[in-house]
Amino acid sequence: xxxxxxxxxxxxxxxxxxxxxxxxxxxxxxxxxxxxxxxxxxxxxxxxxxxxxxxxxxxxxxxxxxxxxxxxxxxxxxxxxxxxxxxxxxxxxxxxxxxxxxxxxxxxxxxxxxxxxxxxxxxxxxxxxxxxxxxxxxxxxxxxxxxxxxxxxxxxxxxxxxxxxxxxxxxxxxxxxxxxxxxxxxxxxxxxxxxxxxxxxxxxxxxxxxxxxxxxxxxxxxxxxxxxxxxxxxxxxxxxxxxxxxxxxxxxxxxxxxxxxxxxxxxxxxxxxxxxxxxxxxxxxxxxxxxxxxxxxxxxxxxxxxxxxxxxxxxxxxxxxxxxxxxxxxxxxxxxxxxxxxxxxxxxxxxxxxxxxxxxxxxxxxxxxxxxxxxxxxxxxxxxxxxxxxxxxxxxxxxxxxxxxxxxxxxxxxxxxxxxxxxxxxxxxxxxxxxxxxxxxxxxxxxxxxxxxxxxxxxxxxxxxxxxxxxxxxxxxxxxxxxxxxxxxxxxxxxxxxxxxxxxxxxxxxxxxxxxxxxxxxxxxxxxxxxxxxxxxx
Amino acid sequence: xxxxxxxxxxxxxxxxxxxxxxxxxxxxxxxxxxxxxxxxxxxxxxxxxxxxxxxxxxxxxxxxxxxxxxxxxxxxxxxxxxxxxxxxxxxxxxxxxxxxxxxxxxxxxxxxxxxxxxxxxxxxxxxxxxxxxxxxxxxxxxxxxxxxxxxxxxxxxxxxxxxxxxxxxxxxxxxxxxxxxxxxxxxxxxxxxxxxxxxxxxxxxxxxxxxxxxxxxxxxxxxxxxxxxxxxxxxxxxxxxxxxxxxxxxxxxxxxxxxxxxxxxxxxxxxxxxxxxxxxxxxxxxxxxxxxxxxxxxxxxxxxxxxxx
Numbered sequence: 001x002x003x004x005x006x007x008x009x010x011x012x013x014x015x016x017x018x019x020x021x022x023x024x025x026x027x028x029x030x031x032x033x034x035x036x037x038x039x040x041x042x043x044x045x046x047x048x049x050x051x052x053x054x055x056x057x058x059x060x061x062x063x064x065x066x067x068x069x070x071x072x073x074x075x076x077x078x079x080x081x082x083x084x085x086x087x088x089x090x091x092x093x094x095x096x097x098x099x100x101x102x103x104x105x106x107x108x109x110x111x112x113x114x115x116x117x118x119x120x121x122x123x124x125x126x127x128x129x130x131x132x133x134x135x136x137x138x139x140x141x142x143x144x145x146x147x148x149x150x151x152x153x154x155x156x157x158x159x160x161x162x163x164x165x166x167x168x169x170x171x172x173x174x175x176x177x178x179x180x181x182x183x184x185x186x187x188x189x190x191x192x193x194x195x196x197x198x199x200x201x202x203x204x205x206x207x208x209x210x211x212x213x214x215x216x217x218x219x220x221x222x223x224x225x226x227x228x229x230x231x232x233x234x235x236x237x238x239x240x241x242x243x244x245x246x247x248x249x250x251x252x253x254x255x256x257x258x259x260x261x262x263x264x265x266x267x268x269x270x271x272x273x274x275x276x277x278x279x280x281x282x283x284x285x286x287x288x289x290x291x292x293x294x295x296x297x298x299x300x301x302x303x304x305x306x307x308x309x310x311x312x313x314x315x316x317x318x319x320x321x322x323x324x325x326x327x328x329x330x331x332x333x334x335x336x337x338x339x340x341x342x343x344x345x346x347x348x349x350x351x352x353x354x355x356x357x358x359x360x361x362x363x364x365x366x367x368x369x370x371x372x373x374x375x376x377x378x379x380x381x382x383x384x385x386x387x388x389x390x391x392x393x394x395x396x397x398x399x400x401x402x403x404x405x406x407x408x409x410x411x412x413x414x415x416x417x418x419x420x421x422x423x424x425x426x427x428x429x430x431x432x433x434x435x436x437x438x439x440x441x442x443x444x445x446x447x448x449x450x451x452x453x454x455x456x457x458x459x460x461x462x463x464x465x466x467x468x469x470x471x472x473x474x475x476x477x478x479x480x481x482x483x484x485x486x487x488x489x490x491x492x493x494x495x496x497x498x499x500x501x502x503x504x505x506x507x508x509x510x511x512x513x514x515x516x517x518x519x520x521x522x523x524x525x526x527x528x529x530x531x532x533x534x535x536x537x538x
Numbered sequence: 539x540x541x542x543x544x545x546x547x548x549x550x551x552x553x554x555x556x557x558x559x560x561x562x563x564x565x566x567x568x569x570x571x572x573x574x575x576x577x578x579x580x581x582x583x584x585x586x587x588x589x590x591x592x593x594x595x596x597x598x599x600x601x602x603x604x605x606x607x608x609x610x611x612x613x614x615x616x617x618x619x620x621x622x623x624x625x626x627x628x629x630x631x632x633x634x635x636x637x638x639x640x641x642x643x644x645x646x647x648x649x650x651x652x653x654x655x656x657x658x659x660x661x662x663x664x665x666x667x668x669x670x671x672x673x674x675x676x677x678x679x680x681x682x683x684x685x686x687x688x689x690x691x692x693x694x695x696x697x698x699x700x701x702x703x704x705x706x707x708x709x710x711x712x713x714x715x716x717x718x719x720x721x722x723x724x725x726x727x728x729x730x731x732x733x734x735x736x737x738x739x740x741x742x743x744x745x746x747x748x749x750x751x752x753x754x755x756x757x758x759x760x761x762x763x764x765x766x767x768x769x770x771x772x773x774x775x776x777x778x779x780x781x782x783x784x785x786x787x788x789x790x791x792x793x794x795x796x797x798x799x800x801x802x803x804x805x806x807x808x809x810x811x812x813x814x815x816x817x818x819x820x821x822x823x824x825x826x827x828x829x830x831x832x833x834x835x836x837x838x839x840x841x842x843x844x845x846x847x
Contacts, residue, residue: 257807265733313734322780323807352811354777359814363776371775388708388772438813445818448827448835455836508845518812519819525811 001029001082004443009085011450016088017056020045024053028063028080035068035075054078060117061163061239087242089446089520094245098159105150108132110159110240118163118237121151121197152197158279161195161241243283250528254344257351258318258325265304266314270325272299273339284535286342292333323347342532349435349529352522356438357406364389365397369406369429377410377426398427406434432533439526446519453512460505467502470494550584557594557607564605590621622649626657630667630681637670637680710756711769716778718742718750719803741782741800744770770801780804817844 001009006029014022027043028034034042040050057063062084068074091114099107108128113119125147132142154160251274259267276299277288297311306314315337318326324343330336350373358366367387372378378386384394401407412424457464473490494502552573556564569581585605588594597604629646630638644654658681661667669679719742726740748766751757773779779801786798813819817840818827827833835841 260805260809261807263727310732313732317733317737322782348808351807352813355808355811356814356819359810360820366777367772367775370777374775386768386771387775388712388768390705441819441824442813444824444827445813445816448818448838449816451829452835452838452841504846511845515816518815520812522812 002440002443004440004447005082005086006030008089008443008447008450009082011447011454012085012088015450015454017053020049021053021056024050025057025062025080025085028057028078029082029085033069033077033079035077037075039078060084089516090242090524092517093249093520094240094242097245097248098154102150102153105132105147106154109147109151109154113160113238113240118239120234120237121148124238125151155195155197155238158195158244159241160238163237163239165235246524246528247278247283249524250341250345253348253525254325254339254341257323257344257348261323262317262321265306266318268301268304269296269311269314269318270339272296272301273326273337275299277339281341284532287327287338287340290329290336290338293335293337294333296337345525345529345532346431348525350431352525353431353434353438357401361397361400364393365401368394368397369401372407372427372429373431377428379424379426383427402427405437432530435526435529439523439530442519442523442526446516446523449512449516449519453509456505456508456512460501463498463501463505466498467494550588553581553584553588553594553605554607557605562604562606565602566605567602569605622647622653623657623660625649626654627661627666630661631683633680633682635682635686637682639678639680643681707757708769708772711751712772712776714751714754714756715747715766715769716773716803718747719773719779719801723803737802741802744799744801747801767799770799773801777806778803817841 006026009029010022010026013025023043023045024039027039031042036050036054039054040047043050045053054063057078057080058065061081063078063080065076065078068077094114095107095111098110102109105128108131109124112124112127112131125144129142129144129147132147133140136142151160251271255267255271255274258270273288273291273296276291276295281288293312293315296315297308300306300311312335315326315335319328319337324340324347327338327340328335329338354366354370354373357369364387368383368389371383371387375386380395380398383398384391387394389397398407402409406429408428408430410426410428411418412426413419414422414424470490470493474487477486477490553569556569556572560568566581569585570578573581585594588605589596595606597606625647626643626649629643632638640654640658643658644651647654649657658667662669665684667681668684669681671679722742723740726736729736729739731739744763744767747770748761748763751761751766770779770781774781781802782800783797784800817838818824821827821838821840823833827835827838829835
């Protein structure tokens with residue numbers, strides 16, 4: 001984990017779980033796998049706080065434990081996973097995707113699961129039904145069966161998965177020591193029941209919570225924890241399947257790129273192809289399984305009634321496009337077509353790099369950058385000639401790009417001593433290292449944005465507290481039935497400039513939040529590209 | 539007196555006649571055959587005299603030395619100039635239309651620098667040679683004969699006028715070509731025909747673009763198709779245009795070696811990426827920014843401006 005990643009993880013943990021968890025989490029990220037005693041000793045926190053933080057981290061899947069490396073009998077070691085913590089940044093995007101695909105029910109299910117980490121199906125269904133009922137009109141409530149069916153749909157399309165059962169160090173002590181299975185990190189997919197919905201008996205409707213029932217509700221909440229009611233799915237916990245969401249985002253990125261470059265119909269064809277190969281293609285595949293033109297024709301959505309020869313023409317257009325989104329894999333069945341996923345990701349990453357250079361340094365530097373990406377190695381004179389930029393300006397731009405490490409210099413000596421007058425100096429751009437560098441910049445940018453947001457909130461803390469107090473007073477006055485004059489008197493306790501300050505603070509925080517999401521989109525593209533190259537070379 | 543002059547002049551006259559007989563040049567062997575009575579020393583003296591008078595040219599070919607008659611015009615030009623000037627003139631003439639640098643003249647003639655400069659000034663005033671500034675190194679001056687056209691490598695071709703790179707000219711051409719290709723693509727998209735026909739009609743060959751630019755008349759100099767192709771290549775590097783090569787029959791207009799280059803305007807693949815929508819993506823001091831330092835997110839002026847926008 002790089003320093004920037006650790007810093008960002010620390011900030012995310014602090015925002016979502018508090019400073020104690022942040023301390024334990026960042027310590028684990030920096031030092032790798034450690035056992036409980038070492039953690040306590042090095043962080044200086046009391047035992048129960050450390051235990052609670054580890055519980056929180058494990059509950060959210062950010063921390064794994066396994067028996068010690070030095071053999072059986074060694075205390076368990078805990079290891080934090082930085083990637084999982086960075087996913088916290090993407091929670092809004094996951095929730096929004098679930099909303100577009102499965103409506104409000106799906107959105108709330110995903111939100112609950114993200115908030116709680118691991119939950120059983122029955123408790124999820126109950127909580128979501130209660131929340132939905134809360135927002136409906138008086139007299140209507142949400143049936144459990146609707147929520148259950150939404151949950152099952154999510155599991156069918158693999159957006160939710162079962163958590164791997166925790167074998168734990170205890171079991172391995174009873175069984176033969178040193179079983180290899182316990183040392184390897186088990187993925188949820190290695191269990192056959194990963195996507196099986198358990199049969200639960202859950203009949204009822206959501207309960208509406210009234211404000212007058214506050215006192216009663218607290219009692220019933222406590223009662224619910226010790227509720228002996230079982231629904232047949234004890235011990236089966238569910239978590240959100242982030243990889244599936246990432247595949248969905250990747251597909252969306254490819255489809256929108258095709259729509260931008262070609263036209264709407266082509267993007268619909270690519271969307272159909274990707275939909276058909278959703279469950280048959282493995283996540284790290286270079287391209288989808290070959291689909292015949294006949295199948296594609298049959299699976300096109302009904303609204304797009306285009307003729308068969310026109311479809312063939314569109315497919316040929318897609319294959320001939322220099323971006324190589326779609327490739328032809330054979331002639332049977334009217335032509336077998338695949339979507340080249342890795343190549344599409346590489347093209348998107350390249351477009352991201354070019355756009356970053358263009359916005360930061362200008363369109364002529366972007367021209368030089370694209371030229372070097374295309375032609376690999378060029379001398380300075382050749383760069384000036386191809387790009388048609390005057391020599392002085394071209395030199396300046398090249399040196400700026402070189403100092404920012406976006407462009408590298410390759411020396412090719414003519415003589416064994418590297419005499420400068422007798423050496424070729426060639427400029428070149430390597431896409432993968434540059435993408436990694438830009439990714440680290442993204443991490444730093446998000447961390448900067450979060451810190452700025454915390455700073456702004458801290459600056460206006462006094463003002464925020466005052467406005468909160470006034471709101472509480474207003475609410476209580478309204479409940480106890482006060483006159484309008486009293487209400488206006490309380491409202492006027494906030495002066496107009498303070499109201500303006502609050503308003504601008506709200507705008508600032510919103511802007512910073514949305515900027516974080518935008519940078520996260522870039523982060524996702526670059527991460528997907530880097531991981532796709534890792535699997536293809538491995 | 540006449541006796542003394544006799545053998546010398548006759549030798550010279552005979553050599554001159556021989557040269558006139560063989561305009562391509564005669565070798566020493568030919569002179570010897572023609573005038574067997576002339577001794578080698580006298581022959582050499584006669585040849586040297588003719589050379590110094592500027593009536594004979596000394597050339598070398600694979601088999602040996604050749605003597606050729608110089609035409610009367612050029613002979614008259616050099617009258618009044620002395621040997622050194624003639625030597626320098628010869629060197630410059632040999633350099634053809636690429637011209638030669640003064641230091642190279644010095645190496646070839648072994649004359650001191652001051653002499654060279656004097657001679658060059660002399661020749662320039664007589665309008666026999668001219669100096670042309672090289673585009674590669676702006677301080678360097680190359681000399682060539684007055685009536686020769688400088689080579690492209692010296693003047694830089696169509697993109698340079700007076701040794702200055704014409705960037706505005708290039709920019710204007712760039713935009714014109716792009717507009718032409720873009721309107722063509724838009725027209726084909728609006729025509730609503732089958733997709734294949736749409737795509738094919740949005741392509742333009744380099745020949746078509748060249749004709750369009752010539753007809754537009756924005757260029758003072760004549761542009762060749764290669765020049766237009768270099769402009770179209772810069773559009774490719776801008777990401778606005780893509781190119782394919784197709785096989786074309788020899789003889790169709792615009793085809794070079796059985797191929798034709800087709801260009802087409804394209805749209806960008808993605809919107810400007812999220813990172814550059816934040817101040818950090820464009821920040822010039824990004825690497826110096828740390829929490830608690832002089833430059834930090836909390837006191838970043840770029841962020842303050844951006845938030846208040």
